[in-house]
Amino acid sequence: MAKGTNYGTRENNSIIAMGDYGKESPIKMVSAAQNMEVTKRQVKNWYLGPEEASENPKANKMYWMALGKAMNGTGEAEARRRLCANCEYFDNTPEMQKAMESVAMNKFDMDGGGRGFCNKFDFICHNLRACQGWEKKRYYLPS
Numbered sequence: 001m002a003k004g005t006n007y008g009t010r011e012n013n014s015i016i017a018m019g020d021y022g023k024e025s026p027i028k029m030v031s032a033a034q035n036m037e038v039t040k041r042q043v044k045n046w047y048l049g050p051e052e053a054s055e056n057p058k059a060n061k062m063y064w065m066a067l068g069k070a071m072n073g074t075g076e077a078e079a080r081r082r083l084c085a086n087c088e089y090f091d092n093t094p095e096m097q098k099a100m101e102s103v104a105m106n107k108f109d110m111d112g113g114g115r116g117f118c119n120k121f122d123f124i125c126h127n128l129r130a131c132q133g134w135e136k137k138r139y140y141l142p143s
Contacts, residue, residue: 027095027096027099029099029100029102029103029117030103030122030123030124031103032103032104032106034122034123035103035106035123035124036106038121038122038123039106039108039123039124042121042123042125042131042133046121046131046132046133047063047066047067047070047130047131047132048125048129048130048131049063049067049129049130049131050063050064050129051063052111053111053112053113053126053128053129054111054128055113055128057080061076064076064079064080065079067079067130067131067132070132071132071134079130080130082130082134083127083128083129083130083134084116084118084125084126084127084128084129084130084131084134085113085116085127085128086136086137087118087120087130087133087134087135087136087137088120088135088136088137088138089118089119089120089121089133089135090116090117090118090119090125090137091116091117091118091119092114092115092116092117092127096116096117097115099117100115100117100124103124108124108126108129109124109126111128112125112126112127112128112129113126113127113128113129114126114127120133120135121133
């Protein structure tokens with residue numbers, strides 16, 4: 001998400017995002033079919049996973065080893081730290097949570113640790129998953 005993005009609502013309660021230049025843009029949400037199509041593409045092409053997410057540090061070892069290799073050799077331990085939950089593109093704000101309610105849950109929602117929207121690939125992802133497209137989230141501390 002771009003630095004400086006703020007959210008608000010119009011009188012009709014539709015959600016808007018106010019970007020760096022103050023222009024309103026509605027949150028665009030994917031359909032359930034589009035979401036599933038992109039999810040499958042991410043699994044196939046970007047190492048999205050693990051299929052059965054877990055906070056257990058010993059779970060899914062083969063997946064995390066493969067993802068670590070795909071992430072320029074960062075290794076399993078570092079790959080496990082690079083979750084969607086701390087990715088630059090992961091939006092789990094209350095406004096986005098509300099917008100995602102319009103998309104039916106699927107099998108990936110059942111154990112993912114909570115939903116968020118990936119603004120890089122335009123699909124619903126999850127706190128406990130990761131992919132090769134991960135980028136470090138930027139934090140801006142108040143002056």
